[in-house]
Amino acid sequence: MQTTTQSTEVSATLIADIAPKIHALKKTFSNGNTKVFSWRVAQLEQIKKMVVENQDDIFAAMQKDLGRCDMESWTAELGGVITEVEHSIKNLKKWMKPRKVSTPIVAQPGKSYMLPEPLGTILIIGAWNYPLLLVLSPLVAAVSAGNCALIKPSELSANTSSLIAKMVSEYLDNDAIKVVEGAVEETTELLKHQFDHIIYTGGDVVGKIVMRAAAEFLTPVTLELGGKSPCIVDSSTDLEVTASRIVWSKWMNAGQTCVAPDYVLVEKSFAAPLISAIKNKITEFYGADVANSKDYGRIVSERHCSRIIKYLADQNVVFGGNHNLSNKYIEPTLVLDPSADSPLMQEEIFGPILPIITLDNIGQAIPYVNDREKPLALYLFTKDSRFEQQVLTSTSAGMVCVNDGFMFAANPNLPFGGVGNSGTGAYHGKIGFDNFSHLKTVMKRSFWFDVPLRYPPFTDKKFKLLKKLI
Ligand code: NAD
Numbered sequence: 001m002q003t004t005t006q007s008t009e010v011s012a013t014l015i016a017d018i019a020p021k022i023h024a025l026k027k028t029f030s031n032g033n034t035k036v037f038s039w040r041v042a043q044l045e046q047i048k049k050m051v052v053e054n055q056d057d058i059f060a061a062m063q064k065d066l067g068r069c070d071m072e073s074w075t076a077e078l079g080g081v082i083t084e085v086e087h088s089i090k091n092l093k094k095w096m097k098p099r100k101v102s103t104p105i106v107a108q109p110g111k112s113y114m115l116p117e118p119l120g121t122i123l124i125i126g127a128w129n130y131p132l133l134l135v136l137s138p139l140v141a142a143v144s145a146g147n148c149a150l151i152k153p154s155e156l157s158a159n160t161s162s163l164i165a166k167m168v169s170e171y172l173d174n175d176a177i178k179v180v181e182g183a184v185e186e187t188t189e190l191l192k193h194q195f196d197h198i199i200y201t202g203g204d205v206v207g208k209i210v211m212r213a214a215a216e217f218l219t220p221v222t223l224e225l226g227g228k229s230p231c232i233v234d235s236s237t238d239l240e241v242t243a244s245r246i247v248w249s250k251w252m253n254a255g256q257t258c259v260a261p262d263y264v265l266v267e268k269s270f271a272a273p274l275i276s277a278i279k280n281k282i283t284e285f286y287g288a289d290v291a292n293s294k295d296y297g298r299i300v301s302e303r304h305c306s307r308i309i310k311y312l313a314d315q316n317v318v319f320g321g322n323h324n325l326s327n328k329y330i331e332p333t334l335v336l337d338p339s340a341d342s343p344l345m346q347e348e349i350f351g352p353i354l355p356i357i358t359l360d361n362i363g364q365a366i367p368y369v370n371d372r373e374k375p376l377a378l379y380l381f382t383k384d385s386r387f388e389q390q391v392l393t394s395t396s397a398g399m400v401c402v403n404d405g406f407m408f409a410a411n412p413n414l415p416f417g418g419v420g421n422s423g424t425g426a427y428h429g430k431i432g433f434d435n436f437s438h439l440k441t442v443m444k445r446s447f448w449f450d451v452p453l454r455y456p457p458f459t460d461k462k463f464k465l466l467k468k469l470i
Helices: 015-031 037-053 057-064 070-096 131-146 157-172 184-190 204-215 239-255 267-286 300-312 362-368 385-394 429-435 459-469
Strands: 098-102 112-120 119-125 148-152 177-179 198-202 221-224 229-234 263-267 317-320 333-336 353-359 376-383 400-402 435-443
Touching: 015 119, 015 148, 015 177, 015 184, 037 070, 037 131, 037 157, 057 157, 057 177, 070 131, 070 239, 070 429, 119 131, 119 184, 119 400, 131 148, 131 198, 131 429, 148 184, 157 177, 157 204, 157 267, 198 204, 204 221, 221 429, 229 362, 229 435, 239 267, 239 353, 239 376, 263 267, 263 362, 267 317, 267 333, 267 353, 353 362, 429 435
Parallel strands: 119 148, 119 198, 148 177, 198 221, 229 263, 229 376, 263 353, 333 353, 376 400
Antiparallel strands: 098 112, 112 435, 317 333
16 A cells, blocks of 8 residues: 655644733743642653554654654654653653762862753744654753743654644643744744743754854754764664665655764775665665565655655665655665765765765774765764774764664653754753753852951961962
């Protein structure tokens, strides 16, 4: 049976309703209710309940938006939200505690600590490729830290957007958590208002718009962007497992994953066996006729589908290449040695095409990566621990996985975020809690033993003594 999608227009929030929503959230925050531990835990539990009880509706919405199968949606989105909720509930008491640090002799007797306090009202702007995860996972962090939040899901995944709006209104504290649906006009209106933090997930062009708008209010931002994530395959690797893991991480969600391997770097002599192993895995996973696989998704919109198809012009397609614009289908496709100047290698692909770049020597992968913008993720498949260390210490990337795809995303103890052009800031687990908290510096001094050394009138004797102490 062919996978089909059902595009629909987002039901946008009235522009006139946006400012009152923001004011209401700010008022709630000033009441202090969201700072209380029990409120935070109750909302976290409700987020989990909301996802679990509505899973069939969520699967259906994602099927309509992205033609994605239920198991992929569960693994990549619902499961991720539930993991974040459970991890936060388990650790929240500890995270909220004052964090003691030592106090130097000049400030003795005294105590020093950092007191995590919520920032206020957080604006969460999500992207369409994982439409639930990319707003609920930041929400878990924002709520854990005791904030109010306004969620703006992507208009491109309109079915999931309207379901999120419905579920949030039914399950969560609507005085503290609200949704604004819409596209550019509504987001532009949102950005005219002052928030206490903005987390944006999406492309870098809009990332700059968000950062400029935030600068007007000196609002801190977390930018979860994308870029071209390299996948370096060394010939010492386990070929079979490597091929499985590359195919899993590249073609999940039809290649529309911010941390999907964007291209492979491999030594010339190892390219043929690698390509052959990848082809075999694609066929094993999705069958000989991928268009009829129930496990393979669709491109989110015709515009994105045409954008990706254009990348194939004048390329050496060694596998796949079939597409059907009306069904927003693009076959898993391998391109051998595209020119570095071609749009395929200049832009983030964000679709099911995998370029294989061959090198004379795998060591050349390091300068190849370093000559480009810092990627969101970097993958390395190798059994050579010296080469592993060389890659880890000589390249920069938001996140690295050695010998797998984006499994780091499954660990809430690890920060999720980019570096340089691939983003700024990070979240998940405690890092997310800290991201939406201010670690307030607190020092408490005692009244007894008030050393007069620092007070005027200053003398040479005092100065000499002070130099010894500091
Ligand atoms: P998108 O089109 O859904 O846009 C993201 C958000 O920006 C939406 O909510 C949209 O309404 C808003 N927006 C769009 N144009 C705007 C404008 N002119 N002014 C204000 N707001 C505007 O998503 P996209 O940009 O196509 O997302 C794809 C990109 O996101 C890729 O680069 C991908 O790598 C990246 N991404 C990153 C992560 C991450 O966690 N780092 C996750 C998913 C996607």
